Amino acid sequence: MIRRTTSGRRGSDRGGRRWGTACAVALLLPLAMGQSARADPDDDPQPPPPPPTSAEVLARTDGVAALLVRLQDLRHQEEQAEQQSTARDAELAARQGELDRANGRVAAEQQQVDASEAEAAQLAGDEYRGGGLSGIARFLLSFAPTGLLTEAGDLQERSRSEADVVHDVRDRRAALAALRDTARQARSGAELAAGQARAARTDAERQAADVQARLTTLDPAQRAQLDDREAALADQAQRQLLASGVLGTGGGPATPAAATAVTYAMAQIGKPYLWGGTGPDSYDCSGLTSKAWEAAGVPIPRTSQDQWAVLPRVPLDALRPGDLVIYFPDATHVGMYLGGGLMVNAPHTGAVVKVAPLAAMPVLGAVRPAP
Template sequence: MLILPLAVGGPAWAHPDDDPPPPAPSATAATSTATATVQPPSGPEAPPATAELLSRTDGVAALLVRLQELRHQAEQAAQESTARDAELAARQAEVDRTDGQIAAQQQQVDASEGEAARLAGEQYRDGGLSGITRFLFSLTPTGLLSEAGDLQERSRSESDVVRELRAGRSRLAALGDTARQARVQAQLAADRARTARDAAQREASGIEAQLTALTDAQRSQLDQREGALADLAEQRLVASGLLGTGGGPATPAAATAVGYAMAQLGKPYLWGGTGPDAYDCSGLTSKAWEAAGVPMPRTSQEQWASLPRVPLDALRPGDLIIYFPDATHVGLYLGNGLMVNAPHTGAVIRVAPVAAMPVLGAVRPKA
């Protein structure tokens, strides 16, 4: 597991030697605290132009930290929401499947009851109350067993019908229990999904509220500072030797995935989005690989947990770069130290340096 704290943001971005940022500074308070709380990442000195830009945008450094914290929280909530929605869909599919089994089983029971009624009618016309008739009206399990045993001695056809009917009713009762449990689990999944969606919406609203309070000058400075820090982090990652070119060229499937992702450039980020008009981070990567005919886990956490790991010095185009210790963001590697991703609420799909966020590691879809 590799965590590269190479770019500025919330605590995950900050260098270990930096002072922690103050809690939740407001847009107006940010300028008075920024210089003391946020420093550029350590390592080789920044190029003069980058150093000058970082110095010029020190006034919004703390605000950038807070916005990055909010973005990360929002993405955590969005990925959780997506996972819970998938759970809900699976639970609902289980309910639907069980309901279908119940309907089919009910048809079998109805058929068996019809056959039993026919036999009972024939025996009644022949005189007396038959064993199968008493079976049909028996209300206790012991009565059912007793009558079934008697019938086996009297008539092979009657015992066959009774056995089928008894098994059918038992199976129907079991399916009913399964359906009730499935509905309870589906309701719990629905509650979890609703809670996760509410959390994601709250976090996204927090970002929007912060951005609304910014002046145009602050927005411009934030964009400049974020870009400069990402470029500097990428230079340091390349200089470290951790990012190699040993993975070789893209496979045909990976090339298709890369082509799909690049065709989405400029489309907006949307939590839970899977296209075609908007995407979240894992929605983009999963759809890109599905376009190449490779089924993919839906969330970045699932992609990190289930796909084969690949070292950064063996990256090849199409690999997935996983970010943050909790694996809450993912981008698609393009080569030459760049990746394409759906960054966060308020942003569009774009190409960025691999080190734009703290790298957890990389995985390779099985193509």
């Protein structure tokens, strides 16, 4: 596991488009040159100028460096708040489920208490209608020997029944009180979780608004420079990662389940990022990975932090397609590894699901949803 601290935290849309179209450009350029040569054999076609290096781009975009750092920080705060909001929503759903189950048990036990109390009332009514005397008193006042024996047997049976009913009422009332206490605790937990969910959602919405507000202050030239600088930083980090040999030769081909998850994730390319999104029209980072593995029949935790906490860890030199790469020290972003040092992810507000270099953000580690 490695941690990267380069300021290029996220791949930009422009960077993603460069990685996604590089192969197409490489294929089309020789073809276009060949057609030009055939059209006019006397011409001496000049080779296209080489693309600027990452160092050249970074030198040219020094003026927006601080702006990019601030924007990346806002994006990270937004995603951190979004993941917390999603986790709090899940906690609220769990607490509400506990409350519903507790209330159901209270209702069922109340029915049992009502039935036991009705039976006790019936016995008391029978006793009263028998002359207002207790069974023991009637037994003692009986004179006929045969009636005495009969009354004794009836009293013994009745006494057992009355004792059973009394114990039953007492026990069921105690059980009902305990269940009501459990339900009160569940209600308190649900109310606390609801408050936390509302606060987390408000925080996430505020962070998203901050990012959008920052973006609206930029002119097209600044946006282009930001995109160029972010792509150059990602390219620089990717080269360093590959040169370090930390990826090794990989962990082999994808399993059938992993291949299904990768296919699902790749089919979402171009769909917009939306915090809390789980498809089919938009996704956040962990919404994409959780839905992709769900499509493969493997349920995994909903948030990137829970995915990092729960799923088995895998070293970077054993990565194989379908594994999840977790980013930032607080595990607030996740992408799905594709092989060849690339991953697919839903990056941030204003971006779309896309393929990006593995090192586009600081890597925390990787996990594998299925053996």
